[in-house]
Amino acid sequence: xxxxxxxxxxxxxxxxxxxxxxxxxxxxxxxxxxxxxxxxxxxxxxxxxxxxxxxxxxxxxxxxxxxxxxxxxxxxxxxxxxxxxxxxxxxxxxxxxxxxxxxxxxxxxxxxxxxxxxxxxxxxxxxxxxxxxxxxxxxxxxxxxxxxxxxxxxxxxxxxxxxxxxxxxxxxxxxxxxxxxxxxxxxxxxxxxxxxxxxxxxxxxxxxxxxxxxxxxxxxxxxxxxxxxxxxxxxxxxxxxxxxxxxxxxxxxxxxxxxxxxxxxxxxxxxxxxxxxxxxxxxxxxxxxxxxxxxxxxxxxxxxxxxxxxxxxxxxxxxxxxxxxxxxxxxxxxxxxxxxxxxxxxxxxxxxxxxxxxxxxxxxxxxxxxxxxxxxxxxxxxxxxxxxxxxxxxxxxxxxxxxxxxxxxxxxxxxxxxxxxxxxxxxxxxxxxxxxxxxxxxxxxxx
Ligand SMILES: [Zn+2]
Numbered sequence: 001x002x003x004x005x006x007x008x009x010x011x012x013x014x015x016x017x018x019x020x021x022x023x024x025x026x027x028x029x030x031x032x033x034x035x036x037x038x039x040x041x042x043x044x045x046x047x048x049x050x051x052x053x054x055x056x057x058x059x060x061x062x063x064x065x066x067x068x069x070x071x072x073x074x075x076x077x078x079x080x081x082x083x084x085x086x087x088x089x090x091x092x093x094x095x096x097x098x099x100x101x102x103x104x105x106x107x108x109x110x111x112x113x114x115x116x117x118x119x120x121x122x123x124x125x126x127x128x129x130x131x132x133x134x135x136x137x138x139x140x141x142x143x144x145x146x147x148x149x150x151x152x153x154x155x156x157x158x159x160x161x162x163x164x165x166x167x168x169x170x171x172x173x174x175x176x177x178x179x180x181x182x183x184x185x186x187x188x189x190x191x192x193x194x195x196x197x198x199x200x201x202x203x204x205x206x207x208x209x210x211x212x213x214x215x216x217x218x219x220x221x222x223x224x225x226x227x228x229x230x231x232x233x234x235x236x237x238x239x240x241x242x243x244x245x246x247x248x249x250x251x252x253x254x255x256x257x258x259x260x261x262x263x264x265x266x267x268x269x270x271x272x273x274x275x276x277x278x279x280x281x282x283x284x285x286x287x288x289x290x291x292x293x294x295x296x297x298x299x300x301x302x303x304x305x306x307x308x309x310x311x312x313x314x315x316x317x318x319x320x321x322x323x324x325x326x327x328x329x330x331x332x333x334x335x336x337x338x339x340x341x342x343x344x345x346x347x348x349x350x351x352x353x354x355x356x357x358x359x360x361x362x363x364x365x366x367x368x369x370x371x372x373x374x375x376x377x378x379x380x381x382x383x384x385x386x387x388x389x390x391x392x393x394x395x396x397x398x399x400x401x402x403x404x405x406x407x408x409x410x411x412x413x414x415x416x417x418x419x420x421x422x423x424x425x426x427x428x429x430x431x432x433x434x435x436x437x438x439x440x441x442x443x444x445x446x447x
Contacts, residue, residue, distance in 0.1 A: 003043060007031050008406065010046035011372065015386055017058040019346050019361035023386035028057060030368040033186070033406040037364050050401065050408075055375025056386060058342075059360050060118025060402065061316040062349025065221070065259040065280035065308035067124040067146070068108025068133070069093065069101045072431050074311060078288045091434035093125050093146075094153055100430045101126035105133035107427035110415060111314040113137055115396030118369035118404045119349065119359055121221065121257070121280075121308070123194040127174065131181045131189055138409035138417045140369060142353055143181060144194035144221060145174040149205045160199060160233050167205040171212065178216060188405055190218070190353070197223040198242035199233040203249065210251045219353060220251065221280075224258035224272075231263050243272050252277060257352050259308065261298060262291045269294055273301020278352035281344070282310040283322040295323065296332045306349040307341070315396035316345050324391070338391035372401040 007029040016024045016038055027041040037043065073090050080090065096104070101124065112120050122130050123144035134141035149167025150160050171193075178191035193216075195201045195209040201222075213220040225231060225242055234242045243264070246252040254276040261279050264272060272279075279298055286292045299305050307319050320341045327336045350360030359369045373380055373390070377398040380389055402410035409416055432442065 004045045005029075005036070005043060007036050007044045007046045009048050009050060009368075009403075009408075010041060010044050011050050011052055011057055011370065012041045013054050014052035014057040014372075015055065015383055016362055017056060017342075017386045017390065018363060019059040019343070020363075028362060028370065030403070030406050033368055035362060035364055035366050035368050038362065050372070052372050053375035055377075055400075056373040056380065056383065056390060057362070058116075058371050058373065058390060059346045059362050060369040060371050060404065061116050061345050062119040062306065062353065062355075062360055063112055063117040063308050063314070063316060064121050064257060064278075064306040064349045064352060065282060065310050066108065066112070066120055066122045066314075067311055068122050068130065069096055069104040069124045069126070070311040071104055071108050071111075071427075072096075072434055088157070089438065091438045092153065095434060095437065096125060098126045098129045100434070102129035102133055103423075103426040103430045105130045106136060106418070106423045108311075108314070109133050109137040109139055109141075110418070110420060110423050112309075113139060113402055113410055113415065114399065114413070115315045115317070116371040116399040116402060117314065117316060118371070118402060119353065119355070121192065121353070123192065123221065127177045128180070131177065131184070134189055135185050136418055137415065138188075138404050138407060140188045140359065140367075140404055142190045142192045142219065143177065144192040145170055145177060146196050147171050147174055147194060147205065147209060148196040148200040149202050150200040152200070155200065160237070162202050164202070164204070167202065171205065171208060175212060178218065182218070186405060192219045192221050194221040197226060197230055198245050199230040199237075203238065203245065206246070206251065207249050210249055213255070219257060220255055221257045222246075222259070224261050225263040225268075226260040228263055241268060243268060247271065247275065254278065254304070257306070259310065260286065260293060261303075262286060262293045264294060264298075266297070269297045270301050273298050273303045276302055276304065278304045278306055278348075280306050280308045280310075280352075281323060282308050282312070282319075283326055284312040284319055285310045287322060287326055288312065292326045292330065294330070296327050296330070296336060304348050304352060305344045306352050307345040313396075317390070317394040317396060317398075320345050320391045339387045342387050342391055368403055368406040370403040371399055372403075374398045374400045
């Protein structure tokens, strides 16, 4: 290494979790948007120094499945039923204006950033608003529209009524998003195609999404075997299981990120695994509704596991810990360990999004997407091997500073690109309005 090489940013006095291989004590040098080296501080002449204070520096999380505007129902839907589109008496996604979706997405992206996520997948109605929010918060983001041709307004009543023109319109909107946003913000924003689920998309619409994604070389993302209702609806419509429908259309493979994958029997697990599907595992949301994906069996069958928080608490530390806990409750024993699950939350997510080796690891040449944890956090001591304490005892609240693409976007817990209080205030105002519309009385004022 050249002595006193110039760099833009030097993170000193760190325990560096490289994401692959053992942790190292030393400094991380950043030049532009990339990591230039890991080594002794004396090797570099930085423009700016940042001390990790002896604490942990780790790769930013890759959170592979979210719908930030749905945060509107968080804290309420968990005790009532399933995802909003399938549940009565709560604010519905189609009520949202683009501006309302923007303010909710800002809140969601802020929360994810605050919890150490540097790459997120976010798709819902008003994808343009989601992309604007990602640009404003400085995240690396994969954005899509929620494509479906079932009438979601009727879904909450238990009716699957298809409207082909509506599906085509939503697909067009997602393709327009690709044209406008893919590669924007110095390449931080990417477009995805996200047909909602096998029950809410017709066979023709799923096939069209697959064709368009392939033509553009962009990721395909869907929900799969998320609920028994979905499985039953597809069986009665197509005479096959949801994953069989995707397989029939040539969509079941390593180019597909499939969220949830809960309701699969052993034969079905083998087929999804053998196809090399990228599973977006959402242990917090699964457990909240009393289900859990057979994640160890899927892994052993060949699926690649990634982690997500899917509109629940955006704390990927909680997601990692719960992934281990529920797998062990299902008999996994110590066949699942901290090091592996940290890889699900970082490297595997990156690989699923075509960013293998680029993000999710700390190594020379990779993107500088880094998280500095609080060296004074009592929950993060003792540091012995690094990964164990992060997974088994970390939390989003121990995230101190976040760097995306070499840029500090959160410093000492404060976002650098936007006004945190304003984001929270605007999102609350949107939520107040929508819950009023759903007929929910506001919290009473004490007399
Ligand atoms: Zn979802």
